[in-house]
Amino acid sequence: MNENSDEREAPCAGLRIGDFAPDFSARSTTGDLRLSDYRGRWLILFSHPADFTPVCTTEFVALARSADLFEQRDCALMALSVDSLFSHFAWLRMIRDRFDIEVRFPIVEDPTLVICRGYGMVAPHDNDSGTVRSTFFIDPEGVIRAMTCYPANVGRSTPEILRTLDALQAVDSGPVLAPANWERGQNLLRQPAATLDDVFGAREQTEWFLKETPGAPSQ
Structure with missing residues (x-):
């Protein structure tokens, strides 16, 4: 690589399909949790750039409204961002009051970017996750089976997340x-x-x- 070239590592480059999802403990909107406590069922772990942002708000409303569909598939949802726990609480209150829907799946705080970096959601020298919208499909054994990475200005498709989950479960x-x-x-x-x-x-x-x-x- 040229000495003058940009050596910034791309998001989603840290882990590969087939890797075990790195375990972590963290505070969340549903209390303290550990990723490995979700072994035995499917888990979709996804990052969002920031609370109180337009695209993220529409994603959370859509996912909360489809929570029963994920539950039917024995799949838990877990969100992650660098915002503080109290920012998460305030945002979820706003979502409930504005859209009449309660987001009951956990939102993890990651202010030091330790989890984001461990999952390759951000490059090693980034100071925030504002450009990252990553999704990890983790199977009951804790293995990453699929990943997606979207830019901050494009929202994820809930039907496509469900379709991917269905396909992964079907081929098993x-x-x-x-x-x-x-x-x-x-x-x-x-x-x-x-x-x-x-x-x-x-x-x-x-x-x-x-x-x-x-x-x-x-x-």
Whole structure:
């Protein structure tokens, strides 16, 4: 790399899919918590740039209104930002009074950016997380199964978060794959055949590697 080039590390570069989610303890709007206490169920950990910001407010309203859908999938939600616990409290009160919805999932405070840096949500030398909107899909074993990273000026899609969660849970049901645009209840794909006999014995050209199989019924 050129000595004059920008050596700033990109957000989301710290962890990879398949890594164990780093454990941490922190204060939150629902009390003190430890990430490892959520083992045994799915967890979506997501960061937001700041309290009392327009895009983050719309995200939290949307997620709170869909909280039952995540609960049906045995998935907990956990938010994180650098703002203080009391800022979180004031913001959630404003959301309740303005939108008539209570945000009951925990919002973790991270004023020193220790958690954000541990997850690669911010670059090592950043002083705030104002440009980061990261999401980590963590399975019941504590393994990171998917990640997304959005800019501060683009909000996340709650339906897409749910779709990704559904797909991750579906492929855990057996040797199957989730195709493009897959939705809960639709057919999945079989894992491709692994022997030459299977390839030559297929009735159609694509049957050995591209064949649908029924997915779990939509609940």
